[in-house]
Amino acid sequence: MAGDDEIEGGNRDEEQIHYNSANLSADWPFNGTNELTNTSMSNPMSNIWDHHPTSSQNLGAFCDVNLQNNPTTSSSSLGFRKGNLLVPQRSLDMGWAPPDSAIKRGGMFLPPAASAMLPHSLSQFPADSGFIERAARLSSFSAGNFEDMINPFGNVNDSSLSPYSSRSVQGQAQEGFVGNGFKSASGDGSKDMSLPVDCGANDGSQPKQGGSGFSGNNGTGDAEYSEGGGQDGNSNEGLGSKKRRRSGQDTEYNQAKRSPQTPSDTTKNNTEVQQKADNTPSSLVNKSGGKHGKQAQSSDAQKEEYIHVRARRGQATNSHSLAERVRREKISERMKFLQDLVPGCSKVTGKAVMLDEIINYVQSLQRQVEFLSMKLATVNPRMDFNIEGLLAKDILESRLGPSGPLGFGGDMAMPYTPNQSQMAVMQAGIPGVGTSSDAVRRTINSHLMALGGGYKDHTSQVPSSWDDELHNIVQMGLNPGTPVSSQNLGSTPPGHLKAEP
Amino acid sequence: MSPPHQPTSINPNSLKIQLAYRFLHNLNNINTKRSNLDHTQINRKSHRVKVAAYASMAFVTGSRRAWSRSILRKIRNRGVLARIKKRVDHKASRVRVHHHLNARSTKRRNPSCSNPNGDYIDPSGNLGLEVKLRKLVPGAVMMDACGLLDETADYIKCLATQVEVMRTLVDLYSTI
Numbered sequence: 057m058a059g060d061d062e063i064e065g066g067n068r069d070e071e072q073i074h075y076n077s078a079n080l081s082a083d084w085p086f087n088g089t090n091e092l093t094n095t096s097m098s099n100p101m102s103n104i105w106d107h108h109p110t111s112s113q114n115l116g117a118f119c120d121v122n123l124q125n126n127p128t129t130s131s132s133s134l135g136f137r138k139g140n141l142l143v144p145q146r147s148l149d150m151g152w153a154p155p156d157s158a159i160k161r162g163g164m165f166l167p168p169a170a171s172a173m174l175p176h177s178l179s180q181f182p183a184d185s186g187f188i189e190r191a192a193r194l195s196s197f198s199a200g201n202f203e204d205m206i207n208p209f210g211n212v213n214d215s216s217l218s219p220y221s222s223r224s225v226q227g228q229a230q231e232g233f234v235g236n237g238f239k240s241a242s243g244d245g246s247k248d249m250s251l252p253v254d255c256g257a258n259d260g261s262q263p264k265q266g267g268s269g270f271s272g273n274n275g276t277g278d279a280e281y282s283e284g285g286g287q288d289g290n291s292n293e294g295l296g297s298k299k300r301r302r303s304g305q306d307t308e309y310n311q312a313k314r315s316p317q318t319p320s321d322t323t324k325n326n327t328e329v330q331q332k333a334d335n336t337p338s339s340l341v342n343k344s345g346g347k348h349g350k351q352a353q354s355s356d357a358q359k360e361e362y363i364h365v366r367a368r369r370g371q372a373t374n375s376h377s378l379a380e381r382v383r384r385e386k387i388s389e390r391m392k393f394l395q396d397l398v399p400g401c402s403k404v405t406g407k408a409v410m411l412d413e414i415i416n417y418v419q420s421l422q423r424q425v426e427f428l429s430m431k432l433a434t435v436n437p438r439m440d441f442n443i444e445g446l447l448a449k450d451i452l453e454s455r456l457g458p459s460g461p462l463g464f465g466g467d468m469a470m471p472y473t474p475n476q477s478q479m480a481v482m483q484a485g486i487p488g489v490g491t492s493s494d495a496v497r498r499t500i501n502s503h504l505m506a507l508g509g510g511y512k513d514h515t516s517q518v519p520s521s522w523d524d525e526l527h528n529i530v531q532m533g534l535n536p537g538t539p540v541s542s543q544n545l546g547s548t549p550p551g552h553l554k555a556e557p
Numbered sequence: 558m559s560p561p562h563q564p565t566s567i568n569p570n571s572l573k574i575q576l577a578y579r580f581l582h583n584l585n586n587i588n589t590k591r592s593n594l595d596h597t598q599i600n601r602k603s604h605r606v607k608v609a610a611y612a613s614m615a616f617v618t619g620s621r622r623a624w625s626r627s628i629l630r631k632i633r634n635r636g637v638l639a640r641i642k643k644r645v646d647h648k649a650s651r652v653r654v655h656h657h658l659n660a661r662s663t664k665r666r667n668p669s670c671s672n673p674n675g676d677y678i679d680p681s682g683n684l685g686l687e688v689k690l691r692k693l694v695p696g697a698v699m700m701d702a703c704g705l706l707d708e709t710a711d712y713i714k715c716l717a718t719q720v721e722v723m724r725t726l727v728d729l730y731s732t733i
Contacts, residue, residue: 390706429606
């Protein structure tokens, strides 16, 4: 303990600089308030580096990684900084012992840093006495607990550096400290309170690595818990069973309220304990949220242990009901898509009403088809219709070839087909209403050949819209005298005409 | 044109173009096959145009969708049936074929599938709405709700495009 103070005091200034230089490179949005904490945090970190060269390197790397990983949200980065401040205080006493163990474990770099940071934070917060009390209390725990307690710090590191199983626990432990710290500090203000809260947030954002699958979830859960009650609730819902898997280390950080538990101990307790700790600070920040978070978490934790599909709060977790829920979600997703398709259905909610609208729309579309077909039959009783169809068919057969319309790229034959159909219309006008389809076809082909390449100009002007093309067809039909440049119409051998089905 | 499993991947422009060409193709076929179209009843012709429209829709969509498959099947059956009946009895078959054609759009060709559209309440409590939809969308009678909605979406998309093509053609021809 004395050594701790020594270390903290001596290296504070130096390491502050080190840390700042190292960490400022990360995108931490430092506020005025945060800078103070940041510097304090930097000191402990650099302290650790000095005292534990091996770990310091890792820690530095971790700090950078952490910092870089956390710029996503100012709150999370804030939390990280603040959390580091507070947590180290507590772990300071234990920090020096546990760092060895942590290092042994191979991943706990942060705890030493945290412990080093304690002195700074202690100096900054008027409630240092409270922290020290907790540190003492924590130090009274068994050595295994120390390791576990340190884990939260190392957890943050681990998440970024190496996949240690204690990751999640560490994060939660961190939060536990924070909560405790807040409890004692209480009067420090929102800033302090938010510090440890965000600590968890950092943790949450970090642990996405493989390791144990639940660790990531736990981290996020922790982060969310710390951030606020409302968030806690959400996070709880999202995390579900995975939170239960948290090691017992979480409980340790809940201040002297309960005996420390080994990481392998009941995860439930850990989650609950952690939630308590989280709830405390969160209650200071957001009372209702913490309660919700805890309740949600416990309820979620109790709900599913091994199922990877998350059951929402208040929902049955029977495998049948889960499958049913998945099926319902699929159906609702399709209904949403249909909503976009059917015009004027954006405000409609409810499956039955939506179905009704869809049915009406389909019926109206079918009626429209019928009406339009009747109109087409009346409007175009002549063979112009056929000729155009003939030409289109010929073009289809010649252009599309064996691939058929399905393989139709659309753009390739497009410039040709409209022109050819235009010419078809033109041709139709010339021979008049054909007597037999073959005769008409022959006439058309001959005319097409005569016209040559035809409408290269038109091909280059591929109309943007289909309507334009059709209008071009009409225009071509009305202007048979338009000069036609040579085209690949010759590529349409008359033999293709016979290939009609 | 589009992956078979994604309902949203059909490019409306390319679909429109393909539909248009296919529709013209079918119209032409119908007009050429039955040369008595032009001067016979408008009803018959309009019905054939409608059949051509659905056929072009189904052809463009191909076998990817159940509704297109069912339409194609109906058309082929109708064609085969018509040919058989023509051989048996020329006049009578034509009448029967027309009757069948008239009934094609909303019912399955198979007479055994004639379900009365009762408003009985489904187990799902949909008041028979779903059944109605199943009847409207061809080939979706024996499908689960998820697939039914998929088919409906695709069918609506294709139907809307076909309507657009036909409307454009009508405008085109009416302005000539």
